[in-house]
Amino acid sequence: MKKAYSIGVPGVPGVPGVPGVPGVPGVAWGDRERAGWRQQAVLQRSYGDQVLTRIDRLRARFSVEQYGGLPIDPQSYPMFVLTTRESNSIAPSILITGGVHGYETSGVQGALAFLEGYAEHYQQWFNFIVAPCISPWGYATINRWNPSAIDPNRFFVAESPAPECAALIAFLQPHLPAILVHIDLHETTDTDESEYRSALAARNGEHDMPESIPDGFYLVADSDNPVNAFQRAIIDRVHNVTHIAPADCNGEIIGVTTSQEGVTDYPVKQLGLCAGMTGCRYTTTTEVYPDSERSADAICNAAQVAAICGGLDYLLDQFPRL
Numbered sequence: 001m002k003k004a005y006s007i008g009v010p011g012v013p014g015v016p017g018v019p020g021v022p023g024v025p026g027v028a029w030g031d032r033e034r035a036g037w038r039q040q041a042v043l044q045r046s047y048g049d050q051v052l053t054r055i056d057r058l059r060a061r062f063s064v065e066q067y068g069g070l071p072i073d074p075q076s077y078p079m080f081v082l083t084t085r086e087s088n089s090i091a092p093s094i095l096i097t098g099g100v101h102g103y104e105t106s107g108v109q110g111a112l113a114f115l116e117g118y119a120e121h122y123q124q125w126f127n128f129i130v131a132p133c134i135s136p137w138g139y140a141t142i143n144r145w146n147p148s149a150i151d152p153n154r155f156f157v158a159e160s161p162a163p164e165c166a167a168l169i170a171f172l173q174p175h176l177p178a179i180l181v182h183i184d185l186h187e188t189t190d191t192d193e194s195e196y197r198s199a200l201a202a203r204n205g206e207h208d209m210p211e212s213i214p215d216g217f218y219l220v221a222d223s224d225n226p227v228n229a230f231q232r233a234i235i236d237r238v239h240n241v242t243h244i245a246p247a248d249c250n251g252e253i254i255g256v257t258t259s260q261e262g263v264t265d266y267p268v269k270q271l272g273l274c275a276g277m278t279g280c281r282y283t284t285t286t287e288v289y290p291d292s293e294r295s296a297d298a299i300c301n302a303a304q305v306a307a308i309c310g311g312l313d314y315l316l317d318q319f320p321r322l
Contacts, residue, residue, distance in 0.1 A: 028205035034149045037203075041141040047077065051099075051133045054112050055080050062115065062128075068167030070137050072147045077136040079167060082115060084127040092180035093127045095172070096308060100153045100164075100184065100274045102138020106288050106297070107185035110304025118305060122312050129175060134274070135164050144196050149203055153186075156277040169277060181282040183311055184275045185304045186220075188213060188254070190291040214253050215292055216245030216262070217303055220285040222276065223265035230282050230314055235262045237310025241303045243294055245287075284311065 029037070055064060062082040070077035098111035111132035119128050133139055137147055146152055146162055155162040156169065172179075193213050201208040217238050221231050235244060244262040251257050253264040268283070269276030275285045286307045288300040 025202075026205050029149065029203045033203075037149050038147050041143060041147075043140050044142045045140060047133070047136045047140040051108060051112070051136070051139065052078075052080075054116070055082065055132070058082060058112075058115055061085065061120065062130075065171075067131075067171035068163065070147070071163055072137060077140075079131070079134065079136060079164070081168075081171060082128070082130045082132070084123055087127040091125060091127050093129055093175060093178040094122075094312065095175075095179050095182040095278060095280070096128065096130045096132075096185070097134055097168075097182070097274055098131070098185040098304075099133035099135050099139055101144045101151075101186065102133070102135035102140070103142040103144055103191075104185075104187035104189070105139075106187055106290065106300035106304050107286075108133045108139060109297075109301045110185050110308075113301050114305050114308050118309060122309075125316060126180075126312065127178070129172070129179070131168055134168060144192075145199075151200075153274055154272045156274050157272045160272075165274075165277075172278065176278055176280075179278050179280045181311060181315065182275060182278050182280050183283075183308055184273075184285045185307070186285055186287050187290055187300065188218075188287045189289075211255060212248055213291075214245035214248075214287070214289065216243040216289050216294075217307075218245040218253050218262045218264065218287050219307075220254075220268070220273075220275070220287065221259065221263055221265045222268045222283050224267060224269065225281075225283070226259060226263075226265050227282050227284075228260060228263075230311060231263045231284055232260060233314035234284060234286075234307045234310040235260075237306045237313070238262075238303050241306045242288070242299050243292070245289065282311070282315070 063085050064080055064082050066078050066080050068079045096111050098107035111130055115130055135152055146164055150162050152162045152164045156165045160166040190213055198208050219231050247253055247258045256264040259265050275283045288303045290300045
């Protein structure tokens with residue numbers, strides 16, 4: 001099981017039934033509780049060694065641009081985007097994002113693996129914009145939230161309070177007209193249920209509402225623009241790599257009725273999700289399940305790459321002139 005949080009704040013009262021989470025039961029966190037939560041977060045892996053080093057190796061093949069740095073430590077947590085070095089002015093752009101939730105490892109590693117092994121093949125048809133690790137502090141501390149205890153994947157909105165989101169939104173503004181596809185790479189882990197939901201309930205002064213974790217890969221489509229055939233093509237490709245999450249006894253995945261095998265639809269823009277920030281024609285959010293007995297880190301990374309390639313091959317079948 002992957003650990004998502006390192007919760008436990010010395011000197012801050014704990015919530016009964018939620019060991020180590022700061023605050024008072026039924027009362028939303030204030031500045032003191034958020035600061036206490038942030039202070040206990042510890043570095044658990046190296047953003048520099050695991051992400052920045054791989055980005056540096058790609059500089060000869062892609063344009064690399066820093067679009068921001070996290071206010072908590074801009075030098076330790078710069079944020080980079082990689083783009084097609086010699087872009088085609090008439091080709092559509094493909095946006096790939098990873099690490100919106102820093103603890104979701106394969107989103108980051110899958111984006112980098114696609115750049116290293118597959119992107120150059122597809123550059124004869126597409127331009128790429130890849131932000132492989134949107135939340136570097138979350139990656140280093142293995143956290144879902146940012147340093148302000150904000151979930152970045154609810155704040156891809158105008159005037160966002162999350163600097164991770166605001167910086168990427170600003171960078172993408174001149175690119176928006178050319179973006180045809182946005183694939184946002186995520187994971188759903190056991191710690192979403194065992195740790196995150198408890199912390200979320202404590203932060204918001206609410207009761208924890210248990211939910212089941214889907215066993216397998218699934219997609220979150222935009223309910224306002226589901227592009228069902230596009231989602232189907234991705235699921236079909238990922239089938240070759242890992243198992244697809246079945247719906248639960250209510251016909252649901254993460255509390256929403258499935259629209260087809262392995263696909264559930266959300267109002268992504270209304271919820272401030274990363275996948276809704278461009279309004280492009282084709283969009284999806286991947287969710288791999290690293291804690292399955294049938295999975296492994298390499299399988300999760302490969303599933304993310306397969307999802308990207310499946311979506312791109314679908315477009316090439318639909319638009320043969322690309």
